[in-house]
Amino acid sequence: MKFSISTIDYPPIDLRHIPLLIAACYVGPLAALITAIIISISCIIISFTETGTIVAINYCIIGLVLTVCSYYIRRSIRYRAILFSIITLSFIVIGYAYSTGPNLVKFGEFTLLITLFTAVSMYLAMMLLKDLKRKKLEILTYQGQAQHDFLTSLLNKRMFDRAIRHINQYKENTVLMLIDIDYFKKVNDIYGHDAGDLVLKEIASILNAHTAYGQKVFRIGGEEFSVILIDCPAPLAKKIGEDICREVANHPFILSNGTRIRITISIGISSSGQDGDKNSLSLFRLADRALYQAKSDGRNRVFYASDETVHHQTV
Numbered sequence: 001m002k003f004s005i006s007t008i009d010y011p012p013i014d015l016r017h018i019p020l021l022i023a024a025c026y027v028g029p030l031a032a033l034i035t036a037i038i039i040s041i042s043c044i045i046i047s048f049t050e051t052g053t054i055v056a057i058n059y060c061i062i063g064l065v066l067t068v069c070s071y072y073i074r075r076s077i078r079y080r081a082i083l084f085s086i087i088t089l090s091f092i093v094i095g096y097a098y099s100t101g102p103n104l105v106k107f108g109e110f111t112l113l114i115t116l117f118t119a120v121s122m123y124l125a126m127m128l129l130k131d132l133k134r135k136k137l138e139i140l141t142y143q144g145q146a147q148h149d150f151l152t153s154l155l156n157k158r159m160f161d162r163a164i165r166h167i168n169q170y171k172e173n174t175v176l177m178l179i180d181i182d183y184f185k186k187v188n189d190i191y192g193h194d195a196g197d198l199v200l201k202e203i204a205s206i207l208n209a210h211t212a213y214g215q216k217v218f219r220i221g222g223e224e225f226s227v228i229l230i231d232c233p234a235p236l237a238k239k240i241g242e243d244i245c246r247e248v249a250n251h252p253f254i255l256s257n258g259t260r261i262r263i264t265i266s267i268g269i270s271s272s273g274q275d276g277d278k279n280s281l282s283l284f285r286l287a288d289r290a291l292y293q294a295k296s297d298g299r300n301r302v303f304y305a306s307d308e309t310v311h312h313q314t315v
Contacts, residue, residue, distance in 0.1 A: 013113055016042075017062065017088050018121045024066040025080045026129060032070050036063020051099055058095040062088055081126060085118055149219040151197055152204035160218040160226055167228065167280040174272040175229035175237040176283045178291045179207070179244075182264045182299040184223035195255045199263055203248060210244050234271045234304065241267045241302040249300060264300035266291060271304075 016039050024032035036059055043056035066084055073080060093111045100106065149156045155163075167174055181187075181203065188196040203225070207217045211227055218226040229237055245267055253261045268291025270283045290305035 013117050015117065015121050016059070017092065017118070018125060020059070020063065020066065021081065021084050021088060021122060022125055022129070024070040024084050025077055029067040029071040033063055033067045036060060036066070039063075054095060054099055058091055062091045065091070077126070081122055085122055089115055089118060152201055152219050154204050154207070154217050154219045154225070156218065157220045159216075160220045163216055163218070163228055164280045164284060167283065173231050173233050174283070175227075175232045175234070176270050176287045177227040177229070177237070177241060178268045178284075178287045179225040179227070180266050180291060180295065181223040182266055182295070187261065187263070191255060191259065191261065195261070198255065199253055199261075202251065202253060203263070203265070206244060206247055206251065210240055210247070232271075234269075237269055237271060238302065238304050241269050241304075245300065245302050266294035266299045267302045268292070268294055269302065269304045 020032060020035045020039060023035040040056040040059045040063070043052050043059060046052065047055075065087060069084060069087065070080075073083065075083075089111075092114060093107070096110055096114075097107050147155060147159050167176075181199065184196065184199070187199055200219070200223070204217070204219065207225060207227060211217055211229070215230060215232075216228045218228075220226050229240070232240075245265055248263060248265045251263070253263050255261065268287045268289065270286035270290060272283060286305035290303035293305075294301040294303040
């Protein structure tokens with residue numbers, strides 16, 4: 001009411017119903033109900049008179065009706081905005097007629113005024129919300145581009161570095177896998193970079209398929225990947241690594257010209273153990289040492305590194 005629009009012959013035109021309409025259209029029934037209650041209470045606080053009480057009751061009724069409509073009507077935002085505006089305006093002009101008595105001329109003029117102001121306000125509000133939604137989507141897109149590898153859609157090196165820095169927060173059984181594609185340079189040299197991109201994307205899909213929800217898969221270099229498994233015992237981690245290695249070796253990489261090529265990977269694994277006794281640096285060094293050992297001993301292998309030894313599994 002403080003920011004209502006003054007008129008000469010009619011009560012001030014306030015737009016308290018606009019946030020109620022927005023809540024019902026964009027947020028949902030609970031938001032509409034809460035908004036109606038807040039508006040009704042404010043009516044009584046601002047003007048504790050008979051008219052103020054009638055307006056408060058009217059907004060409670062509008063809120064209940066819009067709550068039910070918002071719950072059951074699942075059409076487009078534009079459809080909901082028009083329908084909910086008609087419902088709200090109907091209650092407002094009926095409340096006005098009840099408060100001022102039978103005067104068809106004033107009733108008609110007031111109805112025209114409140115409808116005009118509501119239409120303009122809802123249009124501006126929807127344009128503003130549409131623009132805010134577009135801006136939010138742009139921000140989310142930029143965040144996604146900053147966090148994900150453009151080719152494979154996996155988390156990128158920047159996110160890997162961040163995850164490694166915070167890996168100590170996990171109490172136990174944190175597993176780090178470092179994965180490298182064997183002889184990947186030959187794929188690019190012989191078949192071209194398009195073939196290399198296809199290989200990278202399909203290996204990324206295999207990695208995603210073998211990691212549960214909440215685990216993290218990264219592309220950390222040209223042909224280098226990493227997986228961080230949380231609360232994963234070492235035997236299970238080794239099995240996951242072996243399954244990934246075996247599936248890549250058996251996967252039919254079919255290039256655009258129909259050529260089939262065979263790809264293998266090498267995997268180095270380290271684990272914090274049940275006591276969470278390794279920090280991020282030692283985990284990385286052990287996994288890197290295991291990966292080096294896998295490649296040195298013939299590739300297409302999974303190696304698990306402990307503090308003293310490196311255990312290998314040939315696929």
